[in-house]
Amino acid sequence: MNAAATKHPPASGHAPAPATLADDLHASPLVAQAVDTIVKEVRARSARITDVRGPASPAARQTYEDYMKRCADLRGRALLYPYIGSGLGHGALVELMDGSVKWDMICGIGVHFFGHSDPDLTAAALRGALGDTVMQGNLQANGDAYRFMDLLLKAAGRSSRLKHAYLSTSGCMANENALKVCYQKHAPASRVIAFKDCFMGRSVTMSQIGDAAANRIGLPLSTQVDYMPFYDPVAAARMGQGRYIDMCVSHLRQYIERYPRQHACFIFELVQGEGGFNTAPREYFTALMDVCKASGIAVWDDEIQSFGRTTSMFAYEALDLGDYVDVFCVGKMTQVCATLYTAEYNPGPGLLSGTFIGGSVPFAVGSRVLERLGASDFYGPEGRFARQHRAFCDQVRALAARRPEWFPRTGPCGEFADIVGGVGGMMRFTPFGGDKDKVMKACKALFDEGVIVFYCGHGPYHVRMLPPLGVFDERDWPRVFACVERGLAKVL
Numbered sequence: 001m002n003a004a005a006t007k008h009p010p011a012s013g014h015a016p017a018p019a020t021l022a023d024d025l026h027a028s029p030l031v032a033q034a035v036d037t038i039v040k041e042v043r044a045r046s047a048r049i050t051d052v053r054g055p056a057s058p059a060a061r062q063t064y065e066d067y068m069k070r071c072a073d074l075r076g077r078a079l080l081y082p083y084i085g086s087g088l089g090h091g092a093l094v095e096l097m098d099g100s101v102k103w104d105m106i107c108g109i110g111v112h113f114f115g116h117s118d119p120d121l122t123a124a125a126l127r128g129a130l131g132d133t134v135m136q137g138n139l140q141a142n143g144d145a146y147r148f149m150d151l152l153l154k155a156a157g158r159s160s161r162l163k164h165a166y167l168s169t170s171g172c173m174a175n176e177n178a179l180k181v182c183y184q185k186h187a188p189a190s191r192v193i194a195f196k197d198c199f200m201g202r203s204v205t206m207s208q209i210g211d212a213a214a215n216r217i218g219l220p221l222s223t224q225v226d227y228m229p230f231y232d233p234v235a236a237a238r239m240g241q242g243r244y245i246d247m248c249v250s251h252l253r254q255y256i257e258r259y260p261r262q263h264a265c266f267i268f269e270l271v272q273g274e275g276g277f278n279t280a281p282r283e284y285f286t287a288l289m290d291v292c293k294a295s296g297i298a299v300w301d302d303e304i305q306s307f308g309r310t311t312s313m314f315a316y317e318a319l320d321l322g323d324y325v326d327v328f329c330v331g332k333m334t335q336v337c338a339t340l341y342t343a344e345y346n347p348g349p350g351l352l353s354g355t356f357i358g359g360s361v362p363f364a365v366g367s368r369v370l371e372r373l374g375a376s377d378f379y380g381p382e383g384r385f386a387r388q389h390r391a392f393c394d395q396v397r398a399l400a401a402r403r404p405e406w407f408p409r410t411g412p413c414g415e416f417a418d419i420v421g422g423v424g425g426m427m428r429f430t431p432f433g434g435d436k437d438k439v440m441k442a443c444k445a446l447f448d449e450g451v452i453v454f455y456c457g458h459g460p461y462h463v464r465m466l467p468p469l470g471v472f473d474e475r476d477w478p479r480v481f482a483c484v485e486r487g488l489a490k491v492l
């Protein structure tokens with residue numbers, strides 16, 4: 001990335017005369033050369049990572065095992081996966097500290113959307129590291145924090161009323177800020193409506209709203225949450241779509257009648273992440289959002305996991321729901337997390353603040369991520385992400401045709417809609433009837449065979465992939481699924 005890309009480029013396209021010494025630093029040919037040299041050095045090693053492989057040597061493996069024991073000691077519990085990265089990779093392939101290489105199909109649960117050791121993002125990170133401070137805050141931030149905000153709000157403004165932003169360093173904190181914005185706007189309303197199986201983060205409040213009992217063991221319950229069913233395609237097909245939606249609307253109205261003017265917001269995860277990559281047709285969401293609008297309840301859209309990955313940059317854009325959204329959260333692949341809100345929801349002074357709003361490197365890389373998402377052929381029904389999703393589905397269906405015994409359509413949680421699902425870069429498949437133990441075992445076996453995945457859903461359980469679609473080559477799906485097949489074969 002060149003100096004011009006770190007600042008607003010001039011309309012003329014000519015490099016501006018440096019106004020500050022910092023501009024002068026970024027315009028320096030020596031800096032450009034140094035960045036280029038480092039990127040080339042990274043690339044020379046990265047290019048040697050070309051396929052899945054085992055540990056570099058038995059000794060390297062032993063050192064790795066010892067190191068993992070030490071890490072488990074430091075953490076107070078064993079690592080979930082025996083994963084410690086070396087710090088180098090190549091696109092979807094990542095090197096571990098023992099020299100082994102795996103396909104990274106989960107990417108830090110959706111963070112590394114442009115894969116590992118991406119040259120362009122390495123250059124952006126190096127430029128970001130030239131900043132005078134490592135971290136930036138609400139009181140004192142540099143231009144790059146506002147540049148990130150500007151890029152995000154311009155993209156959001158294309159199809160929503162979102163106008164302002166507050167930045168933070170985790171998705172959970174972005175959600176905390178969103179909740180405060182909703183509470184303040186609708187004070188003294190203190191109740192929250194959320195969907196079954198939603199996930200919001202791990203703070204005391206978000207653990208209460210998130211619909212997973214295991215995540216709030218031992219926590220006092222201070223937030224009043226009313227849960228709505230998420231769209232169930234099996235029930236909708238059985239009852240008829242219209243009747244099913246009417247039933248859910250009546251469920252919502254009951255809460256509102258039971259607690260009049262006491263709900264501050266309804267949290268919508270338009271594509272549920274942890275909950276199992278579930279989504280719904282537009283009319284399901286509009287029916288519920290219309291009730292919110294008529295009842296003075298904020299529509300809060302949490303796209304921390306889905307942002308960037310569906311068939312539009314924003315899931316609300318893909319579903320044409322932008323006009324409804326009052327408050328919005330983003331994180332993960334943007335590197336910096338953010339709460340966005342409309343002018344009506346702009347909170348009073350003092351509500352949102354914090355020492356850190358982000359780091360200089362995440363601002364530089366996050367801005368570059370937004371630019372790359374915006375300038376690509378990724379989106380639309382025939383865009384690259386939609387095509388990649390079809391290629392993924394084809395692989396699962398071909399595998400199920402070869403091994404039908406691995407893919408029953410019913411399991412411990414009953415019948416489910418399909419063995420493959422999700423949208424765009426949110427990909428899931430459901431082996432072994434969605435049985436929890438077997439799906440967990442499958443995740444571990446896949447790891448051993450060279451593919452890093454995770455699970456999602458609360459029954460049925462699914463194998464979850466959040467691949468680095470920004471750089472992933474469609475032609476590599478058969479290579480990934482060769483490892484998947486070997487892994488699943490080990491489960492039974």
Ligand SMILES: Cc1ncc(COP(=O)(O)O)c(C=O)c1O
Pocket residue numbers: 109170171172173175199200201202269273274302303304305331332
């Ligand atoms: C939908 C959603 N909201 C919030 C969060 C919390 O984000 P973080 O883990 O960055 O705090 C997540 C994380 O997985 C998420 O998927």
